[in-house]
Amino acid sequence: MFLARRIAAAIESIEGGTVSVGALDVTLYRDDLRLRPTRALEPTAIPTDGIDDKVVVLIDDVLFSGRTVRSALDALNDIGRPRAVQLAALVDRGHRELPIRADYVGKNLPTALAEQVRVRLVEFDDFDEVTIEGGAR
Secondary structure, eight states: OHHHHHHHHHHHHHHOSOOOOOBOOOGGGOTTTTTSOOOOOOOOBOOTTOSTTSEEEEEEEEEOSSHHHHHHHHHHHHHOOOSEEEEEEEEEOOOOSSSOOOSEEEEEOOOOTTEEEEEEOHHHHSSOEEEEEESOO
């Protein structure tokens, strides 16, 4: 949600007007629920004017397999019918398992499959940082 708020603020400062921001919990839409430990559900908060006939931009910190984005698309379909759905990713690390691509990418960052990309944001971690961790050294 922090990235979405930052992007919305940047768009508002350039374009004027207001950009609605929401939050979407995709936990129950994931295809790996049986494989991972259960995690607490987060609230889904959709702007009061809904998403019907709107352009919705999904924001992802790290685009990897595409499975989280697929889950988000399934969740959106249960909420309404947007005019269009676009995807913005801070980091695209490749290794897609589904035919999903970002419309907007902050940084393409090729990684080894065994590596992980960690994103830290000032709103949560007191500083901004993207690091690659793990893998063969």
